[in-house]
Amino acid sequence: MTVPAAPAPLPEKDRDWPVIGLIGTAHFLSHFYMLCLAPLFPVWKEEFGVSYTTLGFSIALMSTVTAVLQTPVGFLVDRQGARRYLVGGTLVMALSISAMAFAPNFGTILALALLSGVGNSVIHPADYAILAGSINKSRMGRAFSMHTMTGNLGFAAAPPIIAALALGLGWREALLLVGLLGVPVVAAILWQSRILTDQPKPRAAAGEATGANLLFSKPMLLFFAFFWLSSMASSGFQAFAIPVMGVLWGLPVAMGSTLLTGYFVGNILGVLAGGWFADHSKRHGAFVVGLTLVAVALILALGAVPLPPAGAIVVALLAGLALGASRTPRDVMVKDAAPPGQIGKVFGFISSGLPLGGAMTPAVGLLLDHGLPHLVMPLVAGLLALSLLCMGTAKGSARQAAAAIPAE
Numbered sequence: 587m588t589v590p591a592a593p594a595p596l597p598e599k600d601r602d603w604p605v606i607g608l609i610g611t612a613h614f615l616s617h618f619y620m621l622c623l624a625p626l627f628p629v630w631k632e633e634f635g636v637s638y639t640t641l642g643f644s645i646a647l648m649s650t651v652t653a654v655l656q657t658p659v660g661f662l663v664d665r666q667g668a669r670r671y672l673v674g675g676t677l678v679m680a681l682s683i684s685a686m687a688f689a690p691n692f693g694t695i696l697a698l699a700l701l702s703g704v705g706n707s708v709i710h711p712a713d714y715a716i717l718a719g720s721i722n723k724s725r726m727g728r729a730f731s732m733h734t735m736t737g738n739l740g741f742a743a744a745p746p747i748i749a750a751l752a753l754g755l756g757w758r759e760a761l762l763l764v765g766l767l768g769v770p771v772v773a774a775i776l777w778q779s780r781i782l783t784d785q786p787k788p789r790a791a792a793g794e795a796t797g798a799n800l801l802f803s804k805p806m807l808l809f810f811a812f813f814w815l816s817s818m819a820s821s822g823f824q825a826f827a828i829p830v831m832g833v834l835w836g837l838p839v840a841m842g843s844t845l846l847t848g849y850f851v852g853n854i855l856g857v858l859a860g861g862w863f864a865d866h867s868k869r870h871g872a873f874v875v876g877l878t879l880v881a882v883a884l885i886l887a888l889g890a891v892p893l894p895p896a897g898a899i900v901v902a903l904l905a906g907l908a909l910g911a912s913r914t915p916r917d918v919m920v921k922d923a924a925p926p927g928q929i930g931k932v933f934g935f936i937s938s939g940l941p942l943g944g945a946m947t948p949a950v951g952l953l954l955d956h957g958l959p960h961l962v963m964p965l966v967a968g969l970l971a972l973s974l975l976c977m978g979t980a981k982g983s984a985r986q987a988a989a990a991i992p993a994e
Contacts, residue, residue, distance in 0.1 A: 601781045605720045606729050608778060609713050610736035611771050612676050616709040617740030618747075619683050619702060620648060622764060623695075625749045626757050634692040641692075644699040649945065651703030653938040660711035660934025661797055664927055667784045668712040668719075673775055675708025680768020687762035711934035718921060718929045719785040724865060726921070731861020731914040738854055785929050800928060801935045808980035809920055810939045815973035816878075817943025819966045820909065822950035823849070823885065826962055831898065833959040834889065841895045848899045849906035856910025863915065870915035871978070878974055881908040882967040889963025909970075916977070923980070 627641045663671055682702035689695045713733060721729040751760035775782070800806060827849070828842035837845070856877075863873060884905040888898060924932040953961050 602721050602725050602729065604778065605716070605781055606732050608775055608782065609672075609716060610732050612672060612775065613709060613713055613733055614736040614740040614743075615676065615768055615771060616679065616706050617737040618744045618764070619679055619740075620645070620652075620706065621741050621744035622683065622748045622761070623648075623699070625745050626752060626761075629752065629757050630692065630695070634695075636692050644695055646945070647696060648699045648703040648706065649941045651700055652706045653941040653945075655704060655707035656710055656934035656938045657801065657931060658934075659707050660931035663708075663711045663715050663930030663934070664785075664797070668715040668930060669775075669779055669782050669784065671708045672712040672716065672782075673772055673779075675705040675712065676768055676775070677705070677772045678702070679705030679709075680765050680772070682765070683768075684762050684765025687758040687765070707934075710937045711930035714917075714921070714933040715785045715930040716782050719783040720781065727864025727866075727914050727918055728861040730864065730917045730921075731857050734913055734917070735854055735857045738850070738857065742850065786926055797928065797931050800925065801931060805923060805980045806932065806936065808976045809923065809936045812916075812939075812973045812976040812980060813936050814939035814943045815969050815976065816909075817940045818946045818950075819943075819969035819973070821944040821947040822962070822969070823966050825947045826950055826954060827888075827902070829954060830959050830962045831888070833954070835892050835898070837895060837898065841899070845895075845899045845902045848903035852903040852906030852908075853910035856907040857913055859907075860911035860914035863911070864918045870919050873915050874912045874919070874977060875974055877908040877912040878970055881905045881912075882970050884908065885963050885967045885970070889960060889967075919977075 623644050627638060630636070630641055631638065659671065659675075679702050682698045682705060686695055686698050689698065717726070717729050717733065748760055748764065751763060755763070824846065827846050828839060831837040831842050831845060832839065860873075864870060867873065884901050887893070888901055888905075893901060920932065920936055921929060950962060950965060953959065953965065
């Protein structure tokens with residue numbers, strides 16, 4: 587009996603899309619697992635006898651651990667290579683979700699959510715380091731856009747899939763099944779690992795102190811603020827668009843849900859368009875500024891103009907399209923600002939602003955609680971505009987600051 591040989595190496599020009607597929611699948615799972623617990627809250631409330639506030643700690647714990655550990659994991663990725671961390675993180679994340687199927691109490695769920703967050707913290711620094719080292723520069727924008735899109739699809743797919751599986755099989759069987767789906771993904775990454783090239787290694791010199799100086803430099807702190815503020819704005823819109831449109835203009839919940847779906851559809855289409863643009867133009871900053879200002883104007887219109895339902899849905903779709911298209915050029919700007927061999931720590935640090943921004947969503951809800959729904963859309967638009975100030979200042983000095991810091 588002969589052992590099947592490993593597939594022949596692909597020519598360099600043919601490796602890009604397989605790499606994007608492998609990294610994108612791991613990113614899909616990362617986002618899928620982040621949202622696969624929430625649909626089970628009603629069942630868990632009855633089975634474990636805990637409040638919704640307590641149940642919410644499972645997601646908060648996973649998100650917080652992910653955000654806190656991304657930066658130190660980024661240092662390890664830059665020093666030791668990304669592939670081993672991508673494999674290990676994806677496996678830990680998947681098996682933690684599967685193990686919840688056997689949880690005897692909610693305390694076990696919390697412990698496994700923490701462990702899943704540890705695995706998830708690897709994804710962003712490892713993904714971007716591998717994409718930067720493996721993908722032809724002419725396709726880097728499209729690679730980043732596919733990476734973002736697969737994460738968005740993971741968020742979108744988790745609630746309906748988990749709800750359907752829990753209804754048909756039971757919640758334990760549902761988590762066991764979706765968790766085990768990560769195992770063949772890990773196997774595929776291992777099998778095809780030869781096409782996953784790490785970012786070029788810099789000279790070993792200044793070590794972690796240099797990395798810390800880089801992350802706390804003015805450009806990187808401003809890029810972090812850019813991500814944080816834009817995430818807070820996006821999360822606030824997604825969480826409260828339905829009730830705000832209902833209170834302000836009497837939009838029924840069903841139409842409000844359609845409006846939010848339109849926003850998400852526009853966002854996904856925009857991400858793909860932004861990837862194409864990032865590969866065909868160097869004017870990334872102007873593109874991000876222009877589209878974000880368009881989104882600001884459209885969001886303000888939703889809160890100030892009594893549009894018919896169909897018109898409001900179209901406006902929301904266009905706002906999502908504008909914001910989605912701005913994301914890939916934004917990510918490419920961050921990549922270009924990172925010194926050689928330090929992409930893992932840079933993206934680990936800056937992208938931690940995304941979950942932290944989402945964690946601030948309740949602050950937007952305070953306006954609704956205090957009878958001020960007319961201020962929600964202006965607040966969202968204001969946060970987006972403020973994020974542009976951070977981005978513009980960061981971009982203006984990023985190259986000079988990165989060049990002034992010696993490579994590790």
